[in-house]
Amino acid sequence: MKYCPNCRQMIEPRKHVNWFVLLLLCFITGGGWLIFYVPYYFLFKDAACPMCGANADDFPRNPPSEM
Numbered sequence: 320m321k322y323c324p325n326c327r328q329m330i331e332p333r334k335h336v337n338w339f340v341l342l343l344l345c346f347i348t349g350g351g352w353l354i355f356y357v358p359y360y361f362l363f364k365d366a367a368c369p370m371c372g373a374n375a376d377d378f379p380r381n382p383p384s385e386m
Contacts, residue, residue, distance in 0.1 A: 321378040323368045329382070332366035332375030 323330045344352045366375045 321375055321380055322382040323371065323373060323375070323378055325373050326368060326370045327382075328370075330368050330370060330375075332378070333369050334360065334364050334366050335369075336360070 320329045320331055322328070341356070344356075367373060368375055368378075
């Protein structure tokens with residue numbers, strides 16, 4: 320769990336697949352582009368906040384303390 324400063328709550332960052340692009344490119348290229356997408360998804364795609372979509376790499380693990 321990480322704290323999203325945009326949503327101001329604890330979230331579980333997730334990777335999302337753009338299903339429209341996935342299916343469109345599979346249809347157009349006959350699935351050939353998956354050779355490039357699968358390594359990209361597992362090696363380079365960052366987890367994001369499921370609420371606002373912000374990149375979760377810079378999120379702190381704990382919320383800031385209230386003063």
